[in-house]
Amino acid sequence: MKSKLLVPLLFLPVIVLSAIMLYYTAMCRLQKVEVVVEGYDPKNFFSGYYMNLQPNWLKTDCSQFADNVCPKEDFADHYNFYINVDHSAKLTEAVNSGVVKLVFSYDKGYRPLIVDLLVDGISYFDFIKAE
Amino acid sequence: MPEQREENYWVTVLVYFASFLIGLGIIAEIAFNWAHIPNHIKLIGAGVAMVINALALLWCMTGQKKILTQVVACIYGFLIMGVIGLIGQIFQLQANPENACLLWAFISWPLFIAAPRLLWLWLPMFFYGIRYLPPMFDEAIRGEIFGEWSGRADANLTIFYRWLAVVGSYALLCAYEVWQSFGSKTDNMVRYPLRFYSGVVIWGLYCRAAFYGENLASQWGFWHEIVVPALLLSGIFWVLNKKFRRFSFMPLFLLGLFAEYALILTSQYFNAAEPLWLRKSVLHIASTEQYLPFVFLLLMFAYAYYHKMPRLRIASIIALVMWFIATYSYDMFDLTPSLMLCATVGGCAYYARNRKWFNIAVIAAVLRVLGEYAYVDNLQYFGLYLIVAGVLLILTVLFLTRYSRKLWEKIDEK
Numbered sequence: 001m002k003s004k005l006l007v008p009l010l011f012l013p014v015i016v017l018s019a020i021m022l023y024y025t026a027m028c029r030l031q032k033v034e035v036v037v038e039g040y041d042p043k044n045f046f047s048g049y050y051m052n053l054q055p056n057w058l059k060t061d062c063s064q065f066a067d068n069v070c071p072k073e074d075f076a077d078h079y080n081f082y083i084n085v086d087h088s089a090k091l092t093e094a095v096n097s098g099v100v101k102l103v104f105s106y107d108k109g110y111r112p113l114i115v116d117l118l119v120d121g122i123s124y125f126d127f128i129k130a131e
Numbered sequence: 132m133p134e135q136r137e138e139n140y141w142v143t144v145l146v147y148f149a150s151f152l153i154g155l156g157i158i159a160e161i162a163f164n165w166a167h168i169p170n171h172i173k174l175i176g177a178g179v180a181m182v183i184n185a186l187a188l189l190w191c192m193t194g195q196k197k198i199l200t201q202v203v204a205c206i207y208g209f210l211i212m213g214v215i216g217l218i219g220q221i222f223q224l225q226a227n228p229e230n231a232c233l234l235w236a237f238i239s240w241p242l243f244i245a246a247p248r249l250l251w252l253w254l255p256m257f258f259y260g261i262r263y264l265p266p267m268f269d270e271a272i273r274g275e276i277f278g279e280w281s282g283r284a285d286a287n288l289t290i291f292y293r294w295l296a297v298v299g300s301y302a303l304l305c306a307y308e309v310w311q312s313f314g315s316k317t318d319n320m321v322r323y324p325l326r327f328y329s330g331v332v333i334w335g336l337y338c339r340a341a342f343y344g345e346n347l348a349s350q351w352g353f354w355h356e357i358v359v360p361a362l363l364l365s366g367i368f369w370v371l372n373k374k375f376r377r378f379s380f381m382p383l384f385l386l387g388l389f390a391e392y393a394l395i396l397t398s399q400y401f402n403a404a405e406p407l408w409l410r411k412s413v414l415h416i417a418s419t420e421q422y423l424p425f426v427f428l429l430l431m432f433a434y435a436y437y438h439k440m441p442r443l444r445i446a447s448i449i450a451l452v453m454w455f456i457a458t459y460s461y462d463m464f465d466l467t468p469s470l471m472l473c474a475t476v477g478g479c480a481y482y483a484r485n486r487k488w489f490n491i492a493v494i495a496a497v498l499r500v501l502g503e504y505a506y507v508d509n510l511q512y513f514g515l516y517l518i519v520a521g522v523l524l525i526l527t528v529l530f531l532t533r534y535s536r537k538l539w540e541k542i543d544e545k
Contacts, residue, residue: 009241013211014181016238017218021174024222082220084166114223131258 027113030105034073034118036060037102038095050080051091051117053102066108075104075112087128094119094127143201145494145528150202152501152521154209159514161213170221184210192245204246211239301360304329308368312375442483449475469499482545484542497527 008015053073060096062070079102083091094100103116117124168176184207191200215231218224307329477492501520 006241006244007189009186009244011182012241013207013214013238014178014185017181017211019179019216021178024218024224027172028222030293076225079223080225081223086166095503 015093024113028105028115029112030107030110030113032115033064033104033106033112034061034101035060035104037079037100039078050082051088051095053081053095053100054078055102060101069106074106074108081114081117083124087124090120090125090128094124142528142532143198145497145524146198146202147205147500148494149521149524149528150205151209152517152524154206154213155516156514156521157211157518158209159510159517163511163514173217173221177217181207181210181214182378188242188245201246204242208239208242209233211235301364304364305367308371312371334354442479442485445479470496473499480536482544484539486539497524 036056036059038056039052039054054077055072057070057072060070062068065071081102098120101118102114103118104112106112107113119127122130138287188200188203188207191203209265212231212235217229217236219226261543303325306388310325337430383414473492477489477496480492482484
């Protein structure tokens with residue numbers, strides 16, 4: 001009995017984490033909305049470097065949401081965006097000078113999930129490569 | 132036979148630590164090359180690595196490879212934590228390390244069936260993880276009382292989760308005590324997780340006092356969530372233990388919790404006269420770090436005294452005196468006084484023919500030296516350092532387990 005239970009129990013982390021991965025992969029396929037963000041604060045060595053970004057609702061195009069209203073209450077006051085430490089200097093400069101947007105996968109009733117960071121309209125990864 | 136068991140114990144501890152270093156090193160190496168790996172490859176790779184690790188663990192367990200089982204279980208545990216971090220980073224989840232530790236706690240407990248001792252090695256990690264519980268409760272309280280969430284659709288649901296967590300925590304403590312009295316003593320499958328999560332709950336409650344003691348008395352729910360249940364449960368458990376002639380630390384833990392909270396409350400009533408250390412919180416992280424070695428030495432002295440070991444008793448007194456001097460003369464965690472302490476304890480334990488304390492002294496010295504050179508700025512070199520340190524540690528264990536026999540034979544001959 002014990003050995004029969006052991007196999008599924010040892011695979012419990014694999015099952016749970018795979019389910020979480022699939023869930024978030026599915027969540028990334030919701031409608032994409034772009035929110036203008038500003039501010040930068042490199043911190044927290046524990047998980048590499050994060051950009052601390054605040055949504056700027058005044059500059060955000062609210063027509064992309066239902067009823068042309070920005071659902072501010074569904075979004076957080078600030079977001080941490082993970083970046084590689086090597087790119088922090090370039091992105092700091094970009095955030096301070098250009099128009100930066102966070103792309104969320106979002107639908108009413110779901111928590112917005114960050115899928116990309118746009119610097120002057122292009123993905124931050126392509127922006128770094130181009131630089 | 133007991134000597135053999137003691138030797139296995141410290142070998143296991145060192146091997147755990149070495150596998151911890153290797154696991155951490157691998158994580159650091161992966162982290163260094165992070166940006167160059169596509170996300171889907173990272174996720175698939177993580178899943179495959181977990182499956183391989185689980186299969187390896189099963190193979191080790193069925194093959195009765197005891198030490199290897201514990202090493203693989205340890206690496207599996209770190210891999211699980213790594214994958215949690217990976218998911219958090221790839222999907223840009225706005226979670227904190229405490230969240231990750233809690234998720235880890237809920238999914239990786241089956242590892243303790245493979246390697247029960249892992250529980251004791253990983254408790255400090257949980258101590259960090261459950262720090263997430265108090266702010267989670269406090270946030271819910273703020274939302275409930277001050278109406279911060281009045282416009283939010285999920286406010287009622289969050290309050291419901293909070294109550295579920297409070298009731299569930301106490302239900303878990305009761306389940307553990309009832310199992311201890313009525314359940315099968317040999318069924319570790321139920322006993323270990325119950326014991327583990329009861330410990331997590333108790334530590335969570337203690338942490339609430341330790342880190343958020345300042346504002347506790349003014350918080351809603353202080354009495355009917357913590358103080359009254361702690362008193363009530365300690366009484367019930369005490370009666371239960373007495374009836375079944377069993378000794379459990381649980382009533383003492385709960386009474387201690389009550390005392391800690393009562394202390395905070397009293398200190399706030401006598402605000403003007405209270406000392407500074409009491410005013411902020413009962414436990415400070417810095418003072419915990421300072422006093423832990425001291426408490427450890429006191430325990431050592433008590434151990435030597437209880438087991439009538441005069442030489443070790445003297446050793447512990449010398450160590451205590453040195454600790455006392457070291458706090459004045461050097462930085463508390465400077466390498467020299469630490470190694471001197473280890474050498475004194477190790478030397479005295481050797482002449483007292485106490486292998487356990489000798490091994491503890493050696494372990495402490497090795498960890499201290501490794502810790503001293505662990506600060507490397509570059510993540511790639513840091514990862515390499517950790518892997519090399521882990522491998523060296525395993526080689527040292529192999530060397531010492533063979534050499535120590537000759538060492539002890541020499542002293543036994545005298």
